[in-house]
């Protein structure tokens with residue numbers, strides 16, 4: 642059973658296309674008490690005419706001494722379409738996290754879809770959308 646622990650919501654650099662302020666929420670996801678993932682979700686400006694969130698999900702061991710290269714990550718966009726949340730994988734260049742080394746190996750869209758971790762990425766992104774209050778309010782309000 643996944644458990645989302647939101648850390649903080651921060652202001653990030655303004656949107657490149659419209660200059661509007663953007664916020665991001667990040668935290669950890671636990672599975673039966675064990676930390677299994679880190680997430681960083683950028684809440685896209687609502688001025689874009691759609692509700693959208695771009696999340697980097699990094700799977701692996703988040704202990705202090707752990708080599709980040711043991712982790713693997715994917716970038717996922719969540720969008721509200723006709724009342725349904727649609728999830729799609731994006732490319733590493735779309736990652737809202739600049740320090741990508743911290744995330745581990747960030748997979749391309751094709752790699753993520755073909756990966757054994759594909760379902761896990763989707764499962765974790767889904768849990769974040771439901772359980773991080775700022776993320777949930779942005780997408781589902």
Ligand SMILES: [Zn+2]
Nearest residue numbers: 656658659660
């Ligand atoms: Zn914009």
